[in-house]
Amino acid sequence: MSDDAVLPNGWQLVVGLEVHVELATKTKMFSASANRFGDEPNTNIDPVTLGLPGALPVLNKHAVELAMRIGLALNCKVQPCTFHRKNYFYPDLPKAYQITQYDHPLNIDGFLMLPGEVRIGIERAHLEEDTGKSTHFGGSSGRIHGSDYSLIDFNRAGVPLVEIVSRPDIRTSEQARQYVAELRAILLAVGASDAKMEEGSMRCDVNVSVHKPGTPFGTRCEIKNVNSIRAVGRAIDYEARRQVDLIEGGGTVRQETRHWDDASGRTETLRTKEDADDYRYFLEPDLVPLVPEQSWIDQVRAALPVLPAARRNALAELCGIDKDGESAFVVVERGQDDYVRQVVGNGGDPRRSVIYVQQAFAEQGATPKVPAKDLAALTILERDAKVTSTQAKTLLADLIEAGGGDVAAIAAKRGFEALDTGALEAMVDTAIAAEPGAWQKYCDGEEKALGALVGAIMKSSKGKADGKAVTAILQSKRQK
């Protein structure tokens, strides 16, 4: 299905994403309390975190460095910047203002490439602090309105965040999913965040509008509570259809913030533009401008690792696979591309090496226990048809369980001696002689009959015959 076919009558989707990521610092943005998820509520707190009278913020240099890494990885310009106060009342916002960046953010004007050379502009990636976490009890909605009481955990308050704002360059829900996945891969690669959407350390707000190409963009709605990459796609598809249906039904789209309900698969109004807070932004007088020295920027840039896209390209080239395919993405995301390179370096079959790692090493991390040379030996056994692909899978499981080993010896112990071509041909001839009816049907073009022949050969070989090889011999005999 072509992506543009999602919307009827020539409507074009326009999407921009605002992604918040919690930075992987030891301490908070402006205080020495620990930045750690999952601790006992209200234990990682201090006068600054709680906004006690008289407490003052002191900027965490490591947070700035991680934010710079993100900016540089997204091809942004890193510039002198300032902090502002965003004022609003809410119980989990201890100072009643959030310290954020406004007209002079740290990182501006970058981009991120998606498969197919699609370039998504990055408007800005700025630093700010997280709020506490409210939990509302009683009532049906899980929101503060109508609840009996609410509890607040301030452990999250003051955790450093970077908000990455894309330009409205995304045109399909698939691109949006790719964008989030690629962004996440970059964040993990540069070590800026653990980027766990399910724990809230990476959160997406999605701006959706529709228009006809050649006309100005439509009115956009911001969708909140989109907590997985899958939800990003679903929420966009739903919202785009809602807007198109609304317009085609003679209505107009109101600018508003909408809430994504993952269970019902719908968005609903959270607040309209008229209800929006006036945040009364002004320069944060408790902080001074942040002016990163060029030498610092250069140092951070030089220390950046090779980014996922480049690593996928290298892996694809090495192994002869699709650079935008699942294998390359998964293996690089797990950081196992170096390992694949070692396997190939030990003489392993490139394609089999990357596929084995993708399929069997999900739990192994960046440095699998199986020595690269052992995995290489296995790919060669299979490539040279010394074992069947089924047998190879068993041997791979053996290697993983034992943390490596002499594959040839394990194969011999299991009795995995692949039959040579001569022996196989003899067995095929025997089977044809034993099942003349099936052979005739197969020769007449009845493909189903192949199963009976192969089955007979597998049985007589006690499973040592390679099904693929047997099929190939049968096919070539039929053509004669």
Place this chain on the structure above:
Amino acid sequence: MQKLVEIVAGVTNGSFTASAVVEEHLGRIKARESEIHAFNLVTADQARETAAKIDDDVKAGKKVGALAGVPIALKDNMCTRGVETTCSSKILQGWKPPYDATVVTKLRQAGAVVVGKTNLDEFAMGSSTENSAFGPTKNPLDISRVPGGSSGGSAAAVSAGFAAASLGSDTGGSIRQPAALCGVVGVKPTYGTVSRYGLVAFASSLDQIGPFTSDVRDAATLLEVISGHDPMDSTSIPQSAPSLVSVLEHGVKGMRIGRVTDLPEGCEPDVLARLEAAFDALRKAGATIVDVKLPSLQYCLTAYYLIAPAEASSNLARYDGVRYGNRVEATDLNAMYAATREAGFGEEVKRRIMLGTYALSAGYYDAYYGKALKVRRLISDDFARAYKDVDTILTPTSPSTAFKFGSKTDNPLAMYLCDVFTIPTNLAGHPAMSVPFGVGADSMPVGIQVLATTMGEQAMFKVAAELERAS
């Protein structure tokens, strides 16, 4: 009454004990505090304990600090661990901070003895201490008159001999004006000289802590102790503060003193007469008087009353009844916010929160807050030009001597005009201090304000010391 430096000398060399000094001050508090109301809280027991410990240290031959045995009063907007800190507001009544302000830590380390927390205009908003939720402070020199404000309690405490020194905070004149009205020395240092960590914020870009003392030498001594870089305050100047005591005897020979030719009108003639006398005294001591123009001075009051309330509206938003301080229960969250803030804040605080909220609002920001920031740059430029020609500038501290209770409470604008000479300094981030220099027609003290440029405290103290010698 003993000077701070005499107390330190006596306690350190053992001629008398810190305990005796503290008892003497507590005795004066007992005798007059009920009529003056300088304090929200007198910490007599803790003061006696601290003094006893210092005496033990002296007896044991241990080294004691630069303020050993000095009874000090703290404005009640500085956080003291475990000791109620109210900002003279009902909304914070009963709140005990879990930490000490950096200045408090420095004072304790230097061996100072905190005798209590002093009264102020609620959240430091006012010029008479009449805006305190706990009742006004009286001027110890004439209890029918105000002590000035907002640090009225701290000024009165020194003036009445309740403490050898005190700390106040100055956002638009809140140290200098009460110092002038109570006849003591008050210093607003360069912004960033004294850490603001633990000072409950009124207007963060203007607030600065400084000393009240009975003379210039004491002020220099105390300021040296509380100054210096603090990594907990990002706006703290990252270098050590200049030595001040060492320059007090330098005199003013060859110094150039600025006389502002376009001073705002409305100053009482007897106060202006003392200003002229001050110029004469400095001229006699070898200084040159140079005319300077500060054309933006006339806009400063207006700009200040946009910038300070704007920051205050944000700084005071945290008093929402959720985490600390007092809460008025209500049916839902917004009603609780409203009821808590309605009951917790006084009229002047509410007025400034509304003013500041309005000034920052979408559609009004450029016309009000934005324009005020431009004035702030203009006055800084004016000062920069002036300080090419002069070392310090002299003005009155306050347009009048201490006024009677109630005389300005019905007219906020008249009260705001009390700060007309002090506000420009805060907008520029410069230092300024008030030195008593004779009395007005009503026999109440007149303060002369000495202004200097950023980090110009040495020049400022030289001139202040000369004025003190001449008065």
